Amino acid sequence: MRRLWFLVVAVLAVAGYAQGPWAKKDWKQWSNEDCKRILEESPWASRWSRSDIKMANVATRTSGTQGVGSEAETGVFYVVQLRSALPIRQAVVRQALIANKFDRLDAKQQESMLKQTEDFLDRKYDDVIVVHVIYGSNVQEYNRDLAAFWQTHYPEGAVPQEALLHGPKGQKITPTRLLSPRGGAQEFELIFPRLVEGEPLLGPHDKTLGVEFASPAVGSVSAARVFVEFKVDKMVVNGQVAY
Numbered sequence: 660m661r662r663l664w665f666l667v668v669a670v671l672a673v674a675g676y677a678q679g680p681w682a683k684k685d686w687k688q689w690s691n692e693d694c695k696r697i698l699e700e701s702p703w704a705s706r707w708s709r710s711d712i713k714m715a716n717v718a719t720r721t722s723g724t725q726g727v728g729s730e731a732e733t734g735v736f737y738v739v740q741l742r743s744a745l746p747i748r749q750a751v752v753r754q755a756l757i758a759n760k761f762d763r764l765d766a767k768q769q770e771s772m773l774k775q776t777e778d779f780l781d782r783k784y785d786d787v788i789v790v791h792v793i794y795g796s797n798v799q800e801y802n803r804d805l806a807a808f809w810q811t812h813y814p815e816g817a818v819p820q821e822a823l824l825h826g827p828k829g830q831k832i833t834p835t836r837l838l839s840p841r842g843g844a845q846e847f848e849l850i851f852p853r854l855v856e857g858e859p860l861l862g863p864h865d866k867t868l869g870v871e872f873a874s875p876a877v878g879s880v881s882a883a884r885v886f887v888e889f890k891v892d893k894m895v896v897n898g899q900v901a902y
Contacts, residue, residue, distance in 0.1 A: 681896070686749035691757050697750040702893035703741040703901065707886075710734030711879045735796045735805060735880050739870050739887045742791035742848065743784035744894065744901040752776045787835075788824065788860065788902060790849040790870050796877065802845065804877040810841050812875075824851045825869030826860050827891065861900050865891045868902065 679701060680693035689697070699706050710732050740747050756762075761772055794809065796802045813819060817837065824832040832851055839847035849872070853860055861868060868889045876882040894900050 681746045686746070686753055687756075689750065689753045691754065694750040694754045694757070697746060698740060698754075699738050701746070702889060703744040703747045704738060705887040705889065706736060706738050708734055708736040709874065709880055709883050711881070733796070733798050733801065733879060735801060735874060735877060736794065737874065737885050738793040739885075740791040740793075741788065741868075741889065741894075741902050743787065743789040743853075745780070746896060746901060747791075748780055748782075752780060784853065786853050788851045788853050790824070790834075790851065791846065792849070792872075793844075793846045794874075795845050796880075798878060801877040801880065805875070806845050808875045808877075809839050809845075809847050810843075813837055813839070818849075819872055822849055822872040823870075824849075824860075825867075825871060825888075826855065827865035827867055830855055830860070832860070861891055861894075861902055863891075863895065863900055865900075867891060 679696065680689050681697060681701065684693070698704050711734065742748065742751075755776075756772065759772065761769060764772065794805050796805060818834045819837060820833065822834050822837075824830075824834070826832060832855065834849040834851050836850040837847060838850065849870075868891060869886060870889075871884065871886045874883045874885050889902075891900055894902055
């Protein structure tokens with residue numbers, strides 16, 4: 660009976676994942692929570708993290724605080740998005756619209772605001788796959804170290820040789836560009852070719868797409884291989900694989 664219950668829960672979880680907001684609502688009706696889900700944990704986005712336990716540096720224990728001998732978890736995270744996939748760009752735009760009180764505006768104001776998003780939403784990605792990565796830590800010093808690495812480690816025009824796109828047929832594709840703003844937000848983009856031997860990398864019958872890159876050591880958190888995998892059959896929108 661217990662095994663049957665776990666199977667039922669698993670089936671319901673998969674069904675719920677397949678019927679996310681991207682499948683049930685027009686993107687202009689997504690809530691802020693819908694957007695967060697799509698941008699962090701959806702068929703086109705995945706969160707990776709690595710943590711380390713260290714002793715808390717506190718001399719005495721007081722009520723509600725950690726003391727000598729207690730442990731604190733520190734870590735780094737990466738949110739990996741397929742930014743060239745339309746649902747991801749729609750979620751980015753919808754978040755911006757919500758932040759600008761779009762739903763409270765009159766029709767003319769809404770039309771004007773939507774007009775400003777057309778270039779971003781309508782852009783065609785016939786030749787590239789854009790992997791957008793947001794990174795951070797729960798430790799301020801580690802945040803600075805991560806930003807210093809991603810914003811200064813690679814000379815302009817260089818790409819991380821350890822970064823790869825893992826195709827469904829075992830292809831290992833290196834990026835053509837790295838975009839990482841100096842002094843800007845804690846994010847970067849890896850640009851990969853969409854065509855392999857003249858053909859699109861993904862088709863509707865393919866299984867998975869993987870993204871790999873190396874995370875540097877920061878503080879007590881060691882260097883690591885970041886790897887996330889996307890299920891192609893979950894990435895279908897209107898009969899086409901969105902990526």
